[in-house]
Structure formats: structure tokens, C-alpha cells
Amino acid sequence: MPSKVHEVTGHKFVATVLRQPSFCSHCKNFIWGFGKMGYKCECCKVVVHKKCHQEIGWECPKKEASVQQEAEVEMSSDGEQQCTNSPHQFTKHTYKTPKFCDHCGALMYGLYNQGLQCSTCPVNIHKRCQKNVVNLCRVNTQQMAV
Ligand SMILES: [Zn+2]
Ligand SMILES: [Zn+2]
Numbered sequence: 001m002p003s004k005v006h007e008v009t010g011h012k013f014v015a016t017v018l019r020q021p022s023f024c025s026h027c028k029n030f031i032w033g034f035g036k037m038g039y040k041c042e043c044c045k046v047v048v049h050k051k052c053h054q055e056i057g058w059e060c061p062k063k064e065a066s067v068q069q070e071a072e073v074e075m076s077s078d079g080e081q082q083c084t085n086s087p088h089q090f091t092k093h094t095y096k097t098p099k100f101c102d103h104c105g106a107l108m109y110g111l112y113n114q115g116l117q118c119s120t121c122p123v124n125i126h127k128r129c130q131k132n133v134v135n136l137c138r139v140n141t142q143q144m145a146v
């Protein structure tokens, strides 16, 4: 069977065999096991469980994006990207322990400046994922996480 695309709020999820341990971006639980299928959005690269893909509560930020737009942001500098809605305040961060990306669920490799951390909410992502993240900083909604 050809891989089927499941469209949910603009995301285009395709069942994918995960080659590395990943976290579900929706429920934050691990997607366990060898050859386990995750559902990955072809546009914003977010990875979720099959059971979670229909519950994802946010729209795909790449929904309307065209290909040339993606090339444009590819190598943009580290400058702030001023966007609408409260954007995350990302700064480069060095993690002392292995850390997984909150967006695509994959491990952030390296020893130094592995990723970006939001200074106002507990979100950590790859630099390469920044352009795919929704600008929806959830300050105040995750107080129980302390
Ligand atoms: Zn998406
Ligand atoms: Zn999940």
C-alpha cells in the first residue's frame, strides 16, 4: 500500500518507521519499540503517535507555506523572528544531559549549543526545527510542570 496521507488541521501525517527514539509531540510520551510507527507531518516534521495524530490541537504552521518560502528561511541569521501571537523567546542552549526536541521528538545531538530553549516556557527544540514551530508560547499554561 502506498503511504497514505492523513490530513489533520493542515498537517499531512504519514505513517513512518522511526529510526531513533522519539517523543510524541502531542502527549509527550515516548514512542517505544523497534520499527514502531509514528505519524510524521510531511510539512512541519512533527512526530506523534498514531493514536494521537487526530487529537493534535494546533494547526500546521507550514500549511500555507510554499517551497520558496522554506528556502528563504533556511539560512536566516540568529536574529529574532518577530511574529504574530506571542512567539517563543528562543536562545541557544547547552544541555548537560541528553535532551529531546519538543517539536520533532528526536534527540538533540552534540556537546554544545545543541538546541534552542524558550526562556518563557519549557520548550526545547532543534535549531533546524525553529522554522517549523508554532509561535504559540504557552506561558502560564504549564505551571504544574515544576
Ligand atoms: Zn504539520
Ligand atoms: Zn502521543
Ligand SMILES: [Zn+2]
Residues within 6 Å of the ligand: 087, 088, 089, 118, 119, 120, 121, 122, 123, 136, 137, 138, 139
Ligand atoms: Zn515559549
Ligand SMILES: [Zn+2]
Residues within 6 Å of the ligand: 101, 102, 103, 104, 105, 106, 125, 126, 128, 129
Ligand atoms: Zn527537532
